[in-house]
Amino acid sequence: MNGRIHEMDSRNRSLVWLSLLITMGLILFMFEAYIPRPLPWLKPGLANISTLLALYLFNTQAALLVVIVRVVLGSLLVGTFLNPAFILAIGGGIMATLVMSFFKRYFAQTFSILGISIFGALTHNVVQLLLVYVIIVKHKGIFNLLPLLIISALFSGIIVAVITHYLLAHFSKSKGNIR
Amino acid sequence: MKWINIITIGDMILICLIIMTTVIISIGLINHKDQGKFAEIEVDGVVMHRLNLKDSTTISVQGLIGQTIVQIAQNEARVISSCCPTEFCVKSGSIQNPGQMIVCVPNRVVVRIDGDHHQLDVITE
Secondary structure, three states: OHHHHHHHHHHHHHHHHHHHHHHHHHHHHHHHOOOOOOOOOOOOOOOHHHHHHHHHHOOHHHHHHHHHHHHHHHHHHHOOOOOHHHHHHHHHHHHHHHHHHHHHHHOOOOOOHHHHHHHHHHHHHHHHHHHHHHHHHOOHHHHHHHHHHHHHHHHHHHHHHHHHHHHHHHHHHHOOOOO | OOHHHHOOHHHHHHHHHHHHHHHHHHHHHHHHHHHOOEEEEEEOOEEEEEEEOOOOEEEEEEOOOOEEEEEEEOOEEEEEEEOOOOOHHHHOOEEOOOOOEEEEOOOOEEEEEEOOOOOOOOOOO
16 A cells, blocks of 8 residues: 555656656747847757756656657747647657667767767757758758758757756755656 | 766767768868859750750750750850740840759750859849
8 A cells, every 4th residue: 555655656756747847848948939049940959958857867758758748838839830840840859869868778888968968969950951851941952051050969969968967966866766 | 076077988079070070061062062053954854964064065955846956155054046936945045143044835945054052042034
């Protein structure tokens, strides 16, 4: 009996944690829209912090849940639900999460959170460029943007990793038994 | 722990690889732009010839109803004679900028300048 209560308690805790992570991702996503930037699609990708936290505090399924719910709710908030921008966001987000969890599972010794975050940002940008090519532009000229996207993925990956690193240190003190 | 302390050798290699890839692709793109402009000759939507504008040639293209003769000289392409009744393609004159085109509707021949660098956004006629 005691064990069942404990199990329920743990499930409720993870529910609250995931909800908070999704909310955090949404707030960062909305906040990011107000940062001035040279090109409209060149974003730091701060919302990836919540995905990375879910991946490190929980597991792959939790990270996928966070990214999907965040993208759906975010697109409803800014009015891009089910249009091409939404497809780009969800495709990039899911692929980035899968790649990050792959590297976290099999190359945890080789890459720290920094490398994993960079891989995520890189996948996100490259997948989005491919999706743009397949869905919208269909002109090879857009691959000229590749170097810009790769170098911006490097910087956004580093920024996200550093912030997530400090948040993780903080959360692992306060989280207790979150599983 | 400060974040700088958690960086592994793998991370460093990854960062270096990314920077190198970016530099290599950028250099490749910059060099690629010097290739010059090409005239593409399409018949019924299929690219039949792709000629460098620097080469001076005259080429005869078999269209739907007959021959169209395209001349490339002095970095310009033009249709010098056509079997079509209106000869709008001949009257179009010569083209040289990427994106410009000469269209011969009866013969289904399109001459188009293809280039890496578009000086103009759009051309209306």
